[in-house]
Amino acid sequence: MIMRKVVEGSIAVAHAVRTIKPDVIAAYPITPQTHIVEKISEYIANGELNAEYVRADSEFSAISILVGASATGARTFTSTSSQGLALMHEVLFNAAGMRLPIVISVANRALSAPLNIWNDQQDSISQRDSGWIQFYAEDIQEAHDLLAIAYRVSEDIEVRLPSMVCMDGFILTHAYEPVELFEESEIRDFLPDYNPEVYLTTENPLTFGALATPEYYTEFRYVQTRAMERAEKKIAESLKEFNEHFQRGETDLLPVHGPEDGDVLVVSSGSLVSTVKEVAEKLGNDGFGVKVGKMLCFRPFPADAMRKIADGVDKVIVFEKDVSPGSEGAIFSEVKGALYHSENRPEAYGFAVGLGGRDVPERVLEKLIMECIRGERKEGFHFGDVRPVREAIL
Numbered sequence: 001m002i003m004r005k006v007v008e009g010s011i012a013v014a015h016a017v018r019t020i021k022p023d024v025i026a027a028y029p030i031t032p033q034t035h036i037v038e039k040i041s042e043y044i045a046n047g048e049l050n051a052e053y054v055r056a057d058s059e060f061s062a063i064s065i066l067v068g069a070s071a072t073g074a075r076t077f078t079s080t081s082s083q084g085l086a087l088m089h090e091v092l093f094n095a096a097g098m099r100l101p102i103v104i105s106v107a108n109r110a111l112s113a114p115l116n117i118w119n120d121q122q123d124s125i126s127q128r129d130s131g132w133i134q135f136y137a138e139d140i141q142e143a144h145d146l147l148a149i150a151y152r153v154s155e156d157i158e159v160r161l162p163s164m165v166c167m168d169g170f171i172l173t174h175a176y177e178p179v180e181l182f183e184e185s186e187i188r189d190f191l192p193d194y195n196p197e198v199y200l201t202t203e204n205p206l207t208f209g210a211l212a213t214p215e216y217y218t219e220f221r222y223v224q225t226r227a228m229e230r231a232e233k234k235i236a237e238s239l240k241e242f243n244e245h246f247q248r249g250e251t252d253l254l255p256v257h258g259p260e261d262g263d264v265l266v267v268s269s270g271s272l273v274s275t276v277k278e279v280a281e282k283l284g285n286d287g288f289g290v291k292v293g294k295m296l297c298f299r300p301f302p303a304d305a306m307r308k309i310a311d312g313v314d315k316v317i318v319f320e321k322d323v324s325p326g327s328e329g330a331i332f333s334e335v336k337g338a339l340y341h342s343e344n345r346p347e348a349y350g351f352a353v354g355l356g357g358r359d360v361p362e363r364v365l366e367k368l369i370m371e372c373i374r375g376e377r378k379e380g381f382h383f384g385d386v387r388p389v390r391e392a393i394l
Contacts, residue, residue, distance in 0.1 A: 003181045009140040009172040010035035012179045013079070013105050016147045018043045019182040020191060023074035024052045026062035030084040031117050032169040033107035037079055059084035063091040063104075070100040071208050073199030075151070077102075081169060082109035085123045089130070095162045096131025096224065098208045101154035101194075102162040103147065108270065108321075109169040110356045118357020119169040120321035121270060125298070125330045131224055133163040133231055134299040136269040140177040143167040145249050148182070148191050149238045155194055159231045161224070168271040170357070180248060190245050232300040250296055254305035258291030259284065264373060265310050265346070267335055268319040269295035272353070272360060276319060279365045288373065295331060303338040310339055310346060317372050318350040319365065319384065328381030349377060351384030358385060 007015070013036050017025075025044075027037035043049040052069075056062035059080050066076040080088065085106055095102050106124050110116040124134060135150060137143035143165065150163035167173060200206050212220055236253050243251045258280050268276045273294045280290040293309050310316055316339065318332040327333065332350030339345055349372045354360040368384050371377045 003183055004178055005181060006176055006178050007140075007181070008035065008174060008176050009143060009167060010107075010174065011039050012140050012144040012181065013147065013167070014039035014043070015181050016144045017077055018049045019184045019187045020077075020148060020151055021049065021075070021193075022051055022077040023194075024054065024066065024069035024076045026054045026056050026065040026076070026078045028056045028059050028062045028078075028080070028084065030059065030081050032109060032173045033079045033081045033084075033105065035173065036105060036107070059087040060091060063088040063095065063102075066102050067091060067095050067098065067100060070095070070102050071098065071200045073194070073196045073201075075155075075194040077104065079105040079107065081107040082111055082117075082123045085127065086111060089127065092127055092130040092132060092162075094209055097220065099160040099224070099227070100162060101151070101160055103150045103154055104162075104164050105143075105147065106164045106166040107169040107173045108166050116356045117169075119171050120355045120357065121166065121168070122322045122355075124164060124166045125322040127164070128299055128330060131161060131228070132299065133161055133228070133235075133297070135163065135165045135297055136295060137165065137167045137172065138271060138273045138294065140167075140172055140175065141179050142249070143172055144179055144181065145242065145246070148187055149235070149242055151194075152191050152238050153231055153234045155196070156234050157197060159227055159234055161227055161231060166270065171271045180246070186246070190242060228300045232297075232302060235297055235300075250294070252305070253297055253302045254309060255294045255296060256291055256309050257294065259289050260291070261312070262289035262291035263312075263314045264288065264290045264317065264369070265293055265313045265315070266290060266317045266319065266369065267293040267295060267331065269298065269331065270321065272319060272321065275360060275362060276365060279362050279369065282362070283366065283369065290369065298331065298334075301334050301338070303334075306335060306338040307342055310342065313346050315347045315349065315372055317369060318348075319353050319360075319368075320350070321352070321354045323352045323355065323383075332381055347372075347379050349379060350381040352382075353384040360385065
């Protein structure tokens with residue numbers, strides 16, 4: 001039986017967590033993710049979820065608590081955002097290096113300074129090298145669903161890597177949409193209880209995160225990288241099985257929407273994808289062949305899939321909510337890298353838009369796409385919606 005309700009994005013995520021049943025949840029509030037851990041605490045207080053709920057004194061402590069809990073074989077969860085995720089940075093590497101299948105929900109928010117509480121994706125994109133699997137939700141339904149997929153992939157014996165499920169702060173966390181919520185019996189069929197093969201007990205003492213001298217360190221990084229490569233296959237399999245089980249959701253690691261023979265490919269991630277789809281459909285009605293590639297998963301990066309969907313297009317355009325000062329947008333860099341060995345490399349354009357929560361209306365995206373189509377933009381990376389500024393040496 002399908003349970004369909006109009007709920008806030010944060011509540012949909014909390015509901016998914018309740019049905020997944022983590023053993024240990026660490027919580028530290030930070031805007032805009034606070035509603036998630038608040039609702040989970042309510043579930044526990046009401047007896048709807050049997051879990052150890054630990055109120056941490058910082059985000060660093062929250063993720064550290066989960067490292068210890070996960071090492072003992074517990075299924076774990078937390079949620080964070082922006083500076084909170086940045087504060088976790090050191091421990092994120094520890095969790096991945098110890099191969100602990102922790103899952104966190106990230107409510108994407110801009111990083112300071114200047115102080116900004118609105119949405120972009122700089123916080124999670126900045127953690128791309130930490131060894132965590134990264135999913136990006138287009139809407140609230142996907143933010144809810146991807147949690148089950150994240151746990152299934154992370155806990156797979158061939159992967160054993162942590163995951164973050166990213167959803168745009170306020171745009172998704174505080175919005176209301178009709179969502180098909182998990183029933184506990186349904187989710188248990190797709191995601192069984194966690195039963196790890198290796199975990200720490202007093203009867204079976206183990207060492208996690210031991211010192212590795214130069215003689216051995218490279219091999220640890222090698223096997224971690226191979227695990228991330230295996231995760232790509234596991235994610236693809238899980239997406240298909242999820243769709244068969246629940247009759248919804250994407251079935252590809254890098255879904256494509258629009259005409260298969262389109263000569264322009266626009267790539268984006270998160271809630272921005274929905275706006276890009278609307279623009280692509282309008283341009284299609286005007287006679288332009290524009291298809292949309294949805295970056296559902298940024299780590300592992302689906303390079304083969306990117307080459308496949310870009311085959312035959314003349315131009316690839318990337319819209320993203322991050323920038324690496326001194327270089328370009330991270331997604332744009334990855335897309336270009338994937339297409340480097342393509343026989344007929346398309347022209348590549350990258351745009352940073354929506355930084356710090358700035359609105360990205362359809363007319364802005366349409367204008368930028370048309371400038372690329374008409375040859376009015378140079379290839380490379382640009383700030384797509386920057387206003388004139390007076391630069392000064394300070």
